[in-house]
Amino acid sequence: MLFFALPLIELFLFAYAVSLTVTHLPTAIVDQSLDARSRDFIQALANSGNFDITLVLQNEQQVRQAMDAGTVKVGLIIPPNFEKQVLAGNGNVLILLDGSDSFSVQSGYNAALSITQKYSLNLTTEKIQSGGGAVILNALTGQLPITTTTRVLYNPDIADLIFILPGLIALIMQIIIVTNSAMAIVREREAGTLEQLLATPARPAEMVLAKLIPGMLVAILDMAMILAIGVFWFKVPFQGNILLLAGLSILFIISGMGLGLVISAVARNQRQAQQLTAVIQLLAMLLTGFLYPRTTMPLWTQIIGNLIPMTYFVRIIRGIMTKGVGLTFMWTDSLTLFIYAVIVLAIAAAISKKRLD
Amino acid sequence: MIQRILALIQKEFSQAWRDRTTMGIMLTIPLMQLIIFGYAINTNVTHIPTVVADQSLDTASRSYLDAMVNSGYFDITATAPDQNGVIQNIDAGQARVGIVIPPDFEKDVLRGDAQVLVLVDGSDLFTSQSANAYATIIGQAHSIQIVYDVIAQAGAQASGSALPTLNALIHVLYNPDMSTLWFIIPGMAAMLLQTQALALTAAAVVREREMGTIEQILVTPIRPFELMIGKIVPYVIIAMLNMLTVIAIGVFWFHVPFQGSFWLFFGLSSLYVLSGLGLGLLISSVSQNQRQAQQLMMLFMMVSLLLGGFIFPRYTMPAAVRIIGNLFPITYFIPIARGIITKGVGFSVLSGQVADLVIYIVVVMFLATITFRNRLD
Numbered sequence: 180m181l182f183f184a185l186p187l188i189e190l191f192l193f194a195y196a197v198s199l200t201v202t203h204l205p206t207a208i209v210d211q212s213l214d215a216r217s218r219d220f221i222q223a224l225a226n227s228g229n230f231d232i233t234l235v236l237q238n239e240q241q242v243r244q245a246m247d248a249g250t251v252k253v254g255l256i257i258p259p260n261f262e263k264q265v266l267a268g269n270g271n272v273l274i275l276l277d278g279s280d281s282f283s284v285q286s287g288y289n290a291a292l293s294i295t296q297k298y299s300l301n302l303t304t305e306k307i308q309s310g311g312g313a314v315i316l317n318a319l320t321g322q323l324p325i326t327t328t329t330r331v332l333y334n335p336d337i338a339d340l341i342f343i344l345p346g347l348i349a350l351i352m353q354i355i356i357v358t359n360s361a362m363a364i365v366r367e368r369e370a371g372t373l374e375q376l377l378a379t380p381a382r383p384a385e386m387v388l389a390k391l392i393p394g395m396l397v398a399i400l401d402m403a404m405i406l407a408i409g410v411f412w413f414k415v416p417f418q419g420n421i422l423l424l425a426g427l428s429i430l431f432i433i434s435g436m437g438l439g440l441v442i443s444a445v446a447r448n449q450r451q452a453q454q455l456t457a458v459i460q461l462l463a464m465l466l467t468g469f470l471y472p473r474t475t476m477p478l479w480t481q482i483i484g485n486l487i488p489m490t491y492f493v494r495i496i497r498g499i500m501t502k503g504v505g506l507t508f509m510w511t512d513s514l515t516l517f518i519y520a521v522i523v524l525a526i527a528a529a530i531s532k533k534r535l536d
Numbered sequence: 537m538i539q540r541i542l543a544l545i546q547k548e549f550s551q552a553w554r555d556r557t558t559m560g561i562m563l564t565i566p567l568m569q570l571i572i573f574g575y576a577i578n579t580n581v582t583h584i585p586t587v588v589a590d591q592s593l594d595t596a597s598r599s600y601l602d603a604m605v606n607s608g609y610f611d612i613t614a615t616a617p618d619q620n621g622v623i624q625n626i627d628a629g630q631a632r633v634g635i636v637i638p639p640d641f642e643k644d645v646l647r648g649d650a651q652v653l654v655l656v657d658g659s660d661l662f663t664s665q666s667a668n669a670y671a672t673i674i675g676q677a678h679s680i681q682i683v684y685d686v687i688a689q690a691g692a693q694a695s696g697s698a699l700p701t702l703n704a705l706i707h708v709l710y711n712p713d714m715s716t717l718w719f720i721i722p723g724m725a726a727m728l729l730q731t732q733a734l735a736l737t738a739a740a741v742v743r744e745r746e747m748g749t750i751e752q753i754l755v756t757p758i759r760p761f762e763l764m765i766g767k768i769v770p771y772v773i774i775a776m777l778n779m780l781t782v783i784a785i786g787v788f789w790f791h792v793p794f795q796g797s798f799w800l801f802f803g804l805s806s807l808y809v810l811s812g813l814g815l816g817l818l819i820s821s822v823s824q825n826q827r828q829a830q831q832l833m834m835l836f837m838m839v840s841l842l843l844g845g846f847i848f849p850r851y852t853m854p855a856a857v858r859i860i861g862n863l864f865p866i867t868y869f870i871p872i873a874r875g876i877i878t879k880g881v882g883f884s885v886l887s888g889q890v891a892d893l894v895i896y897i898v899v900v901m902f903l904a905t906i907t908f909r910n911r912l913d
Contacts, residue, residue: 188838188839189842192842196842196843196854198848198852199662199665200665201849201852203852205851220702246709247885248881249874249875271704271705272702274704275707277709278714279718279878280849281579281580283849285579285665288708289669289673293672295704296677296680300680303684307687324682324683325652325679329668330653331655331656331658331664331668332623332626332658333657333658334658334664337661337668339661341658341659342661343661450557453830455561457561458565461565462568465572465576465577466576471579472579472581472660474585474660474663476576477576497660509629
């Protein structure tokens with residue numbers, strides 16, 4: 180039951196509840212000037228959509244208290260005589276950010292910096308134009324000499340779900356496959372039925388295969404379900420070739436099973452198998468690029484990540500679903516996944532043979 | 537009564553001691569998490585691999601690229617002849633960002649309408665967020681610098697008064713370097729205590745019931761209330777020890793500052809552990825066997841990880857979702873842990889959160905006792 184409920188709950192939570200891009204930061208303002216210029220600047224900040232002014236206070240002390248209590252994440256303090264100082268060329272505002280909240284602080288920092296820069300430049304060009312400087316700077320029409328246009332490929336609105344969905348599918352599939360295959364053999368061994376099974380005419384390979392197929396079917400069903408809801412309900416675009424994804428998913432499933440079988444062969448009982456699976460799940464959450472970027476990681480954590488099949492599959496599924504690229508762009512990952520599957524199955528077979536003798 | 541409870545505690549301890557692998561893994565998982573967050577994970581992405589198509593190759597384009605590279609956010613790892621080459625490079629995953637500078641860049645800059653196209657790989661969220669924000673900011677700053685240079689050359693300053701400017705002083709309170717680890721440690725302590733309190737109690741109660749030993753214990757003079765205390769205390773001690781290990785490593789090895797009062801934190805953590813134990817008891821009274829208890833636990837853990845405010849900020853969530861988050865004790869403890877460890881605030885600031893936590897404990901313990909008793913009858 181949980182094998183179907185868990186993916187759905189996770190999908191809906193990521194879709195509706197969790198937001199990785201933070202806007203509308205609750206902001207406290209202290210305006211000690213109350214002149215036209217300060218009001219104008221506050222307006223510019225509020226209009227950006229990044230800051231919601233939820234509190235108006237008297238001094239910096241009060242802002243710090245509000246931040247201590249957690250009622251605001253950002254504080255803007257405009258000192259007295261703001262207009263005069265700005266015109267004299269030394270206007271300053273103080274922006275306080277709550278550093279205990281990593282998402283808020285990063286969004287707030289960038290937005291505040293960019294808005295002030297632009298505001299400052301507007302003041303300058305305004306002044307030059309009104310002062311007749313326009314003659315010298317005829318090219319300056321209040322616009323910057325270099326315009327940087329950023330275009331975000333594959334995900335133009337930086338929508339969280341477009342980013343999360345492929346990784347989530349990979350994560351859920353891996354959890355189901357590894358848990359299932361890790362339990363498969365250890366359970367029989369614990370119950371003492373493994374010897375009984377071995378006494379039947381079924382060969383070890385046939386037995387293992389028969390044990391693995393149900394888990395495989397559950398994983399494929401889960402994948403189809405999340406994919407369908409993601410694409411048809413949440414309108415996450417599917418850019419690439421679905422047959423290619425299906426083919427490479429089977430490769431991923433086989434390598435995940437191999438990993439599960441290694442756990443199964445190493446673990447002494449069900450509980451140990453469960454705990455080893457939990458460790459791998461944790462590593463998969465953090466190191467495979469599902470959520471956190473792998474490019475910034477040091478080499479040794481990248482290597483640990485490479486021991487988990489999901490690392491390759493996250494790149495493959497993002498490549499197909501989000502980027503819409505074909506096999507030519509990911510044959511290295513596909514080949515690695517294939518080699519991984521072969522090696523891990525060989526290891527699992529070798530260990531089990533040793534333990535049975 | 538005290539004697540009976542002590543005897544029970546002794547029994548639980550020896551049972552726990554026999555299962556040393558479980559204890560080992562219980563401690564290994566948080567340590568691994570700590571090391572990974574300490575060394576590997578950074579959501580503020582720098583040194584993003586960047587592919588450049590510079591079709592001008594003049595002074596202006598070079599100085600623009602220098603500004604990008606000097607910021608530390610972009611590392612030029614490849615060059616391409618044109619926009620298509622750049623996109624191909626990003627498609628292949630070799631670069632995350634592409635910068636396309638069109639021909640005649642210097643001339644356009646002097647005329648005031650130069651364009652730079654920055655292409656960002658949107659399939660990687662944190663990278664695209666950083667790249668998007670910093671490409672804009674750095675490009676803007678570079679551009680503004682050019683404006684001021686032009687103005688200075690033209691002698692506009694000599695014409696009279698100074699030019700108006702506005703500088704933003706941005707202070708990041710509590711965590712000036714925006715270190716991910718500083719942010720993670722209090723949340724991890726909270727997550728750890730909840731996980732262990734939940735898992736250990738639920739496992740202990742359900743295991744006993746499955747083996748049929750709970751009836752054996754209940755026919756002895758031990759009362760259900762004493763049984764609960766006897767079962768809870770050893771796990772409180774184990775969970776607290778694990779939590780202290782994590783904090784000690786964070787503070788002494790990773791130099792995460794502990795700003796507030798340690799004893800206040802210690803006291804409130806014990807209170808918080810009670811809430812986790814209550815929820816654990818409730819789960820184990822409701823579930824039929826170990827497997828069910830485990831599945832419920834997995835579900836609770838996952839939901840509370842996403843909704844409790846550990847990683848994702850709660851104020852961005854819709855109200856209905858926030859209410860679901862309120863079902864987990866971690867939601868109440870995270871502001872307390874961050875308040876004491878990172879912000880260094882005292883009890884007076886946190887009294888509201890502490891009151892919520894106390895109410896939660898009373899309610900959950902009440903429900904747990906009722907269901908536990910019903911199950912036994």
